[in-house]
Amino acid sequence: MKKLINAPDDVLTDALVGFAAAYPDLTVNLEDRYISRGPTAGKVGLVSGGGSGHEPLHGGFVGFGMLDAACPGEVFTSPVPDQLLAATKAVDGGAGVLHIVKNYTGDVLNFQMAAELAGDDGLQVESVLVNDDVAVENSTYTAGRRGTGGTVFVEKIVGAAAERGADLAACAAVGREVNDRSRSFGVALSTNVIPATGKPGFELGDTEIEIGVGIHGEPGRSRGQMTTAREIAGVALEAIHADMPLSGDLLVMVNGLGGTPLIELYVVYAAVAEFLESRGATITRNLVGNYITSLEMAGCSITVMRMTPELTELWDAPVQTPALRWGR
Amino acid sequence: MKKLINAPDDVLTDALVGFAAAYPDLTVNLEDRYISRGPTAGKVGLVSGGGSGHEPLHGGFVGFGMLDAACPGEVFTSPVPDQLLAATKAVDGGAGVLHIVKNYTGDVLNFQMAAELAGDDGLQVESVLVNDDVAVENSTYTAGRRGTGGTVFVEKIVGAAAERGADLAACAAVGREVNDRSRSFGVALSTNVIPATGKPGFELGDTEIEIGVGIHGEPGRSRGQMTTAREIAGVALEAIHADMPLSGDLLVMVNGLGGTPLIELYVVYAAVAEFLESRGATITRNLVGNYITSLEMAGCSITVMRMTPELTELWDAPVQTPALRWGR
């Protein structure tokens, strides 16, 4: 394991110290382990969080037009209720707080406990569950679909709604709508190594790829043979299409998993655009880059959302965060 | 070699097609191989270029407040004079064109030929050479220092000056000043593979790092043993300090080489901030992320520029490009 760290146990603290130094406009609470701005009086507070190792998610999305606070857990480990509660209290501007939760048992349970504790303290808390990963069969007999790339869309769009004054119920509703309209699928070309264990999450052969991989190095649906970017994009989009027919106006993200160079993501995006156009769909907005990563894993995920004029407007609304910035 | 590409020979074309689809506000000339905006009448045109594989450099820096055009060569291979000439003509707004050239023999010669051809056609062309990499001894007996991270600073700051109406000579002067005040040093934890050859540029052992590495996988000053982020930052900063004493107000970039996760760059930035503060210097501005990469190489480079109030103002001026966006 070669990593730019000081010690496996210090990764999160050191990274937060670095983040705080890099973004002096944001507050980093090292004690309670959250990154925040605000609170903004009268605005619904948005709190997300999850295991670290997915940067820029979530800390890089704190700022105007997006999150109010992010709670990073240890690498690939859910945050704990205490930090979620502290962040929730810190960003409550009197209009309640919305928790944006990726659907992993650990995240769900920890957020749930925090919400209960916050409720005990008289705060109004709602939560939106993100579960957009079509690689996992959605069944009542499993923990359900994982939350992946759709999280970026939910955080951006709910962020815009909250900034415009939507109330807690409305924020939750738009968050659920975004989630309902979003689907993701990921493919890994290499594995990753968690600093604490120093060993790869799974092993991939020289010509193998993991199809339907999760963002924690969870093995995917199946193991495949390396092929072209065009075919890989096709596999991902077919899987999405089978679940949510791809037509009309789309928001598309081609997301790097951490170890894949940007030039390859452009190549994938070309293939995605070609595929979707040939099916008669229109990409009206896009993101190409590293937004929700899995440490140094090579590969990419593709997330698609079916747009509406309202959602497009919220997507276009200004955002000023470390990792996403446009408008004013 | 596992890469998200279709065929080694198609990487650049496919990536340009993807880039064009992702950024419809920019022009991608597939025939002449350049990415451009404008021209802006009366403004000095800024053209940079170089081998591909360093994304977002340079194409990701085309836009308001930064470059007018970028000419990507094949992966790690200088662009050719034809495309540089075509881009130069395309962005000439009547106030002349500045070439921003990283100091590699190939880049220098190809830009030089393009400038001569443009001169033959009656265009006014100046050029600024970037050579900020202290890992290379500067000597009249070598090709001189390489251009690396300082390029980002030159492109941003000259971009702001040009946007404000500085004339060609003034743009060239500010570019040279930024270069004179900037120094970089890089360390690789892993090597990279050029698609065309399919083989790693050099080999690194399980615990080895390449100290003073170039952005093309050129081996560096020396081979070292893996150590902490703190020590690696120290080695880089000491090398820079030996060449340009680090004091006063600084602009600092901690740049990922392509395969290193963002969380590690935060850890490095914490170490950099600690080191510089202990020396009495002040980081007044910073960038932490992937800005000038070397395909999937793991590692980072550190670039430092000694600031002046004027340069700070130009740094803060609005920029709206795919990879760098702030202000308005």
Place this chain on the structure above:
Amino acid sequence: MDTSAFRAWVHEAARLIADNAENLTRLDAAIGDGDHGVNLRRGFQAADEMLDKAEAETPGAVLQTVGRALISKTGGASGPLYGTGFRQAGKALADVTEVDVAKLGSALEAAFNGIQQLGAAHEGDKTMLDALGPAVTAYQVAAEGGADIAGATRAAAEAAERGLAETVPMLARKGRASYLGERTIGHEDPGAASTVLLMRALATVTAGEAP
């Protein structure tokens, strides 16, 4: 069992978990995300330290302190689950200062119910419940048959071990492992493995063997 016996249990559990953290992580790497050992070591170490400082003067207070510490420090799915288990067990003990065999049985049952309710898993889903369920049942059978605490907890620990073995052929339906579906068959569940350690620590302490 008095307050100090409960403290001893937690201490022994923290020790066993630290000693076996690598194995727990290895099991989790096979069908989860490879952090179960790291998570629990962090959580139980924090619980043990918090106990050293806390003025928990009843067995119930000890278990509730541990529960809060696990929730605060563990993270992951196992943190809230085990934390809730300990808290519910602590609540079931109320203010009792000397826990008898029946009372401990009801505390273990409360733990099971708390975890079951929070995680919504059922026995057979390949989770910690597949070790804890059999342990609670075996404890109660032994207690009803006249066993003392040492005997009943030994029965519980043995049953947990058998329960762990039975997770091997199961297909995971809850938690991170459920993403792997069929591929989980043939592996022990990491949470069931850590439950075995907790039960073994309890049996050790009640047998008077702990340091």
Place this chain on the structure above:
Amino acid sequence: MDTSAFRAWVHEAARLIADNAENLTRLDAAIGDGDHGVNLRRGFQAADEMLDKAEAETPGAVLQTVGRALISKTGGASGPLYGTGFRQAGKALADVTEVDVAKLGSALEAAFNGIQQLGAAHEGDKTMLDALGPAVTAYQVAAEGGADIAGATRAAAEAAERGLAETVPMLARKGRASYLGERTIGHEDPGAASTVLLMRALATVTAGEAP
């Protein structure tokens, strides 16, 4: 040598470079960035194709076309350098339609001077000049000694080969290899190696051996 002989030279050079591209790249990987073979194959293939289409009716026009093609398509350091070499050689031939042994010598010298001026390297810096310089000298010595074109170009090719061998102990002072300093000692220079191929192609063609 008439126009078609020059075309044959370029064709044979393109063939030799394509056949040896991997070796050139391997040499460049050792002390540069591992693209010399890829670059030159792309450049000479383009030059050969452009010649097929171009109406270059004199030897000088052939060489100038090749020079322009190399500049347009090669990239890297070697593109402008070789491109300039061919252009200067072409210019030196002016409108001559049948190139004699002296004229070819002056063309080779013009190529050397063009490359030397553009790249500002000197013999001994471990570049293509370390093969081209000896080749030009040997050509002229042979020509002055009365050799015909076939003989003079054979001498040039042999000298280039010796020049290449002499780059091995040299320390690179120009181009990308210069970053490596001492580490370049012990390796052939890739540009010198490609110059050998160009000279060998010329000798082959003038000896009437080319297909």
